[in-house]
Every structure is written in C-alpha cells, then in structure tokens.
Amino acid sequence: MRAWIFPGQGSQYVNMAASFDRPSELDLIRRSGDLLNVDMAALLSGKDNLLDQTQWTQPALLLLSTLYAGRVSETLKSPPDLVLGHSLGEYSALVQAGALSFEETVVAVHKRGCFMQEAVPQGEGLMAAVLGVDRMDLVGVLEEIRKNTSPSAGFIGAANFNSPGQIVIAGTRSLVEDSFDLLKKAGARKIVPLSVSVPSHTPLMESAAIKMEKVLDQMKWNAPRCPVVSNQTATASSDPEELKHRLVEQIRKPVLWEDCIRESIRLGATSFLEVGPGSVLTGLGKKIAKDAEWTSSDRPGAL
16 A cells, blocks of 8 residues: 655755646646745745745645646556645645645645744744654653643643654743753753744644634535545544544644554555655654655655
8 A cells, every 4th residue: 555645844945846847837836826926936946035934835835745746646657545744745635635626725725824924923933853852751841841831931842743753842932942951851862943933733823723724614625535644633534524624623733743654554554655845754754664665756766
C-alpha cells in the first residue's frame, strides 16, 4: 500500500515552481493568482519576500503540492491508497483525494493564513524545535510550567510531534523562552527557535479556528477517493463532516505527525511518497519507520 504525504510550512523555497512550465501548469499558477488577486509567478520567484508570509506561504504550498501531484500521477499511473499531510499539507491531501476542489481550497488556505496571523499580535508568539528529549518528559515539563503559570501570562504547549526526538513547542514568547533551561535539564540536546511568530496548533489560535470553521462550512465537500489520516486524531476517515471538523480542531491542537505515520503503517502502508517541494517529511519519516520505503518527488530521478 502506498501513502502520499504532503508538506506544510517550512518546505517552501524561492523558485520552487521553476520546473513547472507546461501550458496546463502555467495556467494553474495563473489561475491561482487570479483567485487571490496576486501575481503568483512573481510571488513564487521571491519578489517582495511574500513567499515567507504565512497568508501567502499556505496557498503557494497548496499550489506546488497540486502541481507535483499532477506529475506524480502521470508517472505512476496509479492513485494513492492513503493520503495525509503535515498541518497545511492536510488541505493538499484533501484536494488530492477529491474531498475539496483546488479553487475553493487555495482561497480558503489564504484566509487561514490571515486568520492565524491575526490571532496573536506580531512578535508575541514563538515556536521552537526541541531535539533529543523524550516525548513524555517534554509533555511533563510543559504541564508543570502551565500549572505554575497564571492563565493571564499566556500559554505554552506542544505543537508538532514530528518524530522521535523532534517536537515543536509553541505559545506565548516569554513562556517558550523561559522553558528552554527546564527542557535542557529534562534531556533536550538542542532547542532551535523557529522564524515563525504565529504559535500554530495551540489554544492561542482559537479565534482563527472559529473563523476557519465558517469558511469550511461554506465549501463543497465530497467523499474522498481514499481514506485521509488527520493530524488532530492520527486516525483515517472518509467522512466529509468528520474530516471538516478535524481541520478546525487542527488549528488549535497539536499535529500528531509521528502518530499519523505509525497509524498509516498499521493500516498497511509500506511506501510513502512526499508530494510537494522539499523533503522534510521524508527525513522525519526515516526516523519514525526506517523499514518503510521513503521517496520525495522533489528529488531528481526520484520517480
């Protein structure tokens, strides 16, 4: 069984669409820009540094994953048995599975980025990758911090359980920064603050989740062609209502990526193909399940 996995923010890079020069591909790039009232080709080339702004990063990545999916489908001539995506990538997975249309979704994820950016004032949130610490030890440290912190001081929690030894934490900047010494005492080998001020996948995104629910309710949902494993529950579903609810919850709750991969394997997946720019998920996957087959569509000769 083959699973296709779709990347989220952090996988983008300047000129990532350079190889997509077929008329149909150029038309999709143009149409994406028309839908968002932006010069998408210029955005992808890095003009005005828009590519790293959340509200533009998200539609750009959805577009690229859709372009890669087109090439992959042509090469493999067989659809995936299972799809899943990391954070924003879950939207790409739903488009590939036919649960959502590309046109509606590219507009929706642009709004998602705007809502997330608006939820917490610029500079007040922080995300950081914690490397080398045991999952339960990290959760215990964060629970202890929350227990000893007034709710008015903000929030700190795990945002992404990416792989064994790599967990991203997020929350109010001061609380996240103050946690570093405690996490190192708990065994963290390295802590890397990320250049993202939006504390995604935490309760601080509550207002974004409420707004996004309204957007998702207005979209047309179809039964997916194959099961979709959701970030928020790490379980598969083919029920549109359930998948929609999980997308809302995903904004304010952790991404259980390691669990998603393990569940995909339990369901029978033995091969994982990363569909989109970069190979971040391929690298994480090899740490989760080294015996599975891992391939990135963004590597020359990969297919």
